[in-house]
Amino acid sequence: MDVDGSGAGTEGEVAERWDDEYRRGRYRDEPPVAMVETVIEEARARGLRSGLYIGCGNGRNLVPLREAGLDLVGLDVSGEALEALRERLPDLPPDRLVRGTVDDLPPGARFPLVVGIQVFQHGTRARCHDHVRTAAGLVSPGGLLCVRVNAVGTHVHPEHDVVETHPDGGLTVRYRVGPKKGLDVHFFAEDELRAAVPADFEPVVAPTRVTERRVPPAPGHWCQWEAIWQRAA
Ligand SMILES: C[S@@+](CC[C@H](N)C(=O)[O-])C[C@H]1O[C@@H](n2cnc3c(N)ncnc32)[C@H](O)[C@@H]1O
Secondary structure, eight states, X not given: OOOTTOSSOOHHHHHHHXXXXXXXXXXXXXXXXXXXXXXXXXXXXXXXXXXXXXXXXXXXXXXXXXXXXXXXXXXXXXXHHHHHHHHHOTTSOGGGEEESOGGGXXXXXXXXXXXXXXXXXXXXXXXXXXXXXXXXXXEEEEEEEXXXXXXXXXXXOSSEEEEXXXXXXXXXXXXXXXXXXTOEEEEBOHHHHHHHSOTTEEEEXXXXXXXXXXXXXXXXXXXXXXXXXXXXO
């Protein structure tokens, strides 16, 4: 993946911030996102049983996906996340957890199922598009690309500066405070997300915007696109 240093927040910095978040207990007791059920259904319908989960975190989604019979490799830049996962899944073969990015996978690796939940949003627009395209390139012919990613319409919080806008509506912010202080985070417009996925993919579940109210006293709501594409066989 070409990250070329653009924008604020190298992958090392992103990893450090997420290590801190997981040490504070982020996601530890959270249920899976609803999209997990859809991923399981669509994978089963096609007889897909293995894959890759990019940015797997500490397991709120990876664990139920694996329990449903999907043998997914978990990839994450956060060592803290992977340590927590090893504790939750002590029998997991060591090669099923990889610390790093898509660049750290063996050359030519392909997976019937590639899942990215709230990961293709770290960095600038260009960096996020590159990440989506690289993830798509890892999908085997006939396989599925399953994406949940920040959507425009989110009430962005806490304090931040908008550092990039585009006529399609997509935007990037740099937080001034909070756990992502100094980092760039991208919010996709619908057409932008559709266009970021290569042309040899057909939507199986068209991008759907899911809105969740923040837990008060945090204000407003958060929006995510959820979508699944199939690569041409
Ligand atoms: C918002 S969390 C989501 C975690 C998990 N998908 C979930 O829903 O519980 C984003 C995760 O992506 C990881 N991450 C960020 N950039 C990454 C990259 N380039 N490659 C792999 N993991 C990354 C972070 O360490 C973090 O664990």
